[in-house]
Amino acid sequence: MANEHREQLGVVAESIDPLHVTATLYEGIVAGISGGGAPFLDSILTAVVAIRERLVPPSDPRETLPIEIPIAQSECGRVYLCSSGLLHVQSHDLRHKHKRAPCTEYARIGAAKITRVDQSAAEDKSYRVPYNYELVHNNTVEWWCFGDRELILEMLRDVHALGKFRGSGKGRIREWQVEICEPWGDGFPVLRNGEPMRPLPLDYPGLKEGAFIAYHTLRPPYYMRMLEEPCAMPRRL
Amino acid sequence: MMQTTQWQMILRASDPIAHSQGTIGNKSLIMTKKIGMPDGTIEEVPYITGDALRHGLRETAAYATLHAADMLDDPQLDRGALRFLFNGGTITGKGDSSTFKVDKYRELVALFPPLALFGGCTDARALPGQLDVWEGNLVCLETMHLLPQWVADWAKANLRETQPAWELVEEVQRVRMDPELLPEKVKLLTEADQIIVHNKAAAMEVARSNDDAIAIKENKSGMLPRTHERFLQGSLFCWGVTGRTYTDLELDAFSYIMACYLANMKVGAMSRSGHGRMQVVEGRRIHQEPLGSNFDALDTQLTAGIGSLYRSHVQARKDDLRQWLTSTVNS
Numbered sequence: 001m002a003n004e005h006r007e008q009l010g011v012v013a014e015s016i017d018p019l020h021v022t023a024t025l026y027e028g029i030v031a032g033i034s035g036g037g038a039p040f041l042d043s044i045l046t047a048v049v050a051i052r053e054r055l056v057p058p059s060d061p062r063e064t065l066p067i068e069i070p071i072a073q074s075e076c077g078r079v080y081l082c083s084s085g086l087l088h089v090q091s092h093d094l095r096h097k098h099k100r101a102p103c104t105e106y107a108r109i110g111a112a113k114i115t116r117v118d119q120s121a122a123e124d125k126s127y128r129v130p131y132n133y134e135l136v137h138n139n140t141v142e143w144w145c146f147g148d149r150e151l152i153l154e155m156l157r158d159v160h161a162l163g164k165f166r167g168s169g170k171g172r173i174r175e176w177q178v179e180i181c182e183p184w185g186d187g188f189p190v191l192r193n194g195e196p197m198r199p200l201p202l203d204y205p206g207l208k209e210g211a212f213i214a215y216h217t218l219r220p221p222y223y224m225r226m227l228e229e230p231c232a233m234p235r236r237l
Numbered sequence: 238m239m240q241t242t243q244w245q246m247i248l249r250a251s252d253p254i255a256h257s258q259g260t261i262g263n264k265s266l267i268m269t270k271k272i273g274m275p276d277g278t279i280e281e282v283p284y285i286t287g288d289a290l291r292h293g294l295r296e297t298a299a300y301a302t303l304h305a306a307d308m309l310d311d312p313q314l315d316r317g318a319l320r321f322l323f324n325g326g327t328i329t330g331k332g333d334s335s336t337f338k339v340d341k342y343r344e345l346v347a348l349f350p351p352l353a354l355f356g357g358c359t360d361a362r363a364l365p366g367q368l369d370v371w372e373g374n375l376v377c378l379e380t381m382h383l384l385p386q387w388v389a390d391w392a393k394a395n396l397r398e399t400q401p402a403w404e405l406v407e408e409v410q411r412v413r414m415d416p417e418l419l420p421e422k423v424k425l426l427t428e429a430d431q432i433i434v435h436n437k438a439a440a441m442e443v444a445r446s447n448d449d450a451i452a453i454k455e456n457k458s459g460m461l462p463r464t465h466e467r468f469l470q471g472s473l474f475c476w477g478v479t480g481r482t483y484t485d486l487e488l489d490a491f492s493y494i495m496a497c498y499l500a501n502m503k504v505g506a507m508s509r510s511g512h513g514r515m516q517v518v519e520g521r522r523i524h525q526e527p528l529g530s531n532f533d534a535l536d537t538q539l540t541a542g543i544g545s546l547y548r549s550h551v552q553a554r555k556d557d558l559r560q561w562l563t564s565t566v567n568s
Binding site for chain 1: 319
């Protein structure tokens with residue numbers, strides 16, 4: 001439960017193979033995280049460790065703890081050797097998230113001092129936030145990485161949904177597959193023909209010139225914007 | 238020890254279910270979503286949102302906890318506490334979010350175990366929950382490939398025919414009557430108001446005979462016919478909840494909340510006028526363990542013994558819980 005100091009969190013890879021990881025979804029996913037696209041495999045595995053250890057999600061770089069996951073790291077140690085999640089969006093659905101003040105309960109079981117509820121401002125403001133629900137081609141999300149197949153598969157058993165709004169049924173996973181694959185050549189799995197397959201440092205060896213550059217984090221937790229730096233980004237699909 | 242428990246079930250609509258996504262004029266439209274079909278096409282089918290079902294569970298958890306703490310007779314809850322219990326609260330901007338007080342979190346989870354299950358905002362921080370609540374998928378031709386295998390098998394064995402989704406939706410009309418059109422109600426008015434009502438009726442007659450659209454609009458009654466789409470009574474839905482628990486207390490709380498919700502399950506709007514009741518037809522509880530899963534039939538799990546640990550835990554801390562919920566909660 002607590003983010004207390006521990007000797008080592010997570011598991012270290014015992015064998016390293018080139019892997020192709022596939023998540024098959026039941027239905028759609030709300031994937032608009034970290035500038036769009038599917039969640040990163042390294043962040044999913046880090047989250048599994050955090051969930052098993054019952055850590056509270058950090059909101060500040062000072063709260064982050066070193067977590068070991070069974071994916072190899074680059075020689076420079078700045079990135080995990082795994083690609084961004086690849087998904088082909090087949091169809092979009094605009095949906096809305098509603099939040100309303102519990103007005104009936106205010107009247108029924110609230111303190112007598114509650115005499116007025118302002119639903120247009122402050123804490124009781126009602127809101128209706130749009131979000132994009134995406135149906136993906138073949139219902140699959142894919143990643144490539146260098147890692148320990150058995151350990152990764154064991155960890156992914158605890159991942160039942162991907163993306164945002166998992167709590168209300170989005171991104172449910174039907175099946176995980178982790179297969180040893182044939183690498184496509186130099187740069188596997190983070191570069192293909194010199195093009196980045198995940199956010200990479202600008203001086204990453206083998207990176208082709210002219211890559212799209214944007215601010216992004218290089219390691220989990222990816223949502224921590226304070227850790228963003230200029231990165232070579234994969235092209236949006 | 239962390240364990241993941243999944244409840245899967247088939248629900249039957251004991252009443253028609255009114256669950257709308259919006260209105261066009263005075264027609265209310267049923268909630269729909271797009272689903273990918275096995276042949277690659279996209280279909281739009283009606284469903285019940287996971288948000289509505291999750292809110293039902295959250296509300297049940299709140300009332301069950303208040304009941305266990307003997308607080309429902311005179312709750313007197315603070316605004317922040319009410320928001321926290323019934324919609325997960327909000328980041329108020331008060332307090333220091335950069336420092337997370339782990340002891341305080343532990344204290345709150347001990348006082349109110351559903352915080353761990355449902356998550357919520359307190360002390361300037363949003364905490365994730367441990368429950369993934371599925372959307373309520375209609376058991377119909379279009380969704381057959383999305384259902385767990387046992388549900389598809391059950392449907393094959395027990396249904397004479399699986400219907401297309403839109404065969405399970407009907408459109409009905411309701412009218413809000415204008416009491417001024419009923420002579421026996423008009424007699425209840427003051428004499429002056431009765432004259433106004435009679436004059437309005439007379440003006441309407443004149444307007445109609447003159448075909449005067451403006452005057453007709455000015456004198457029209459307040460009668461409001463409107464239509465809404467709803468799921469047919471008897472429709473079947475597939476629903477599930479995946480919960481991650483770390484202690485026996487959390488597992489008992491999760492089971493108790495599920496049992497309370499399913500015992501008196503209502504979904505959607507118009508529950509005061511014969512809509513929304515649902516009942517379990519068949520279900521499974523699945524314990525997912527690192528090297529396999531085991532299955533129980535749902536009915537053996539929802540016995541009278543469920544929740545005794547949870548209720549005694551809350552009962553033992555009821556004074557502290559009352560003090561917290563009636564003080565100023567930062568949520």
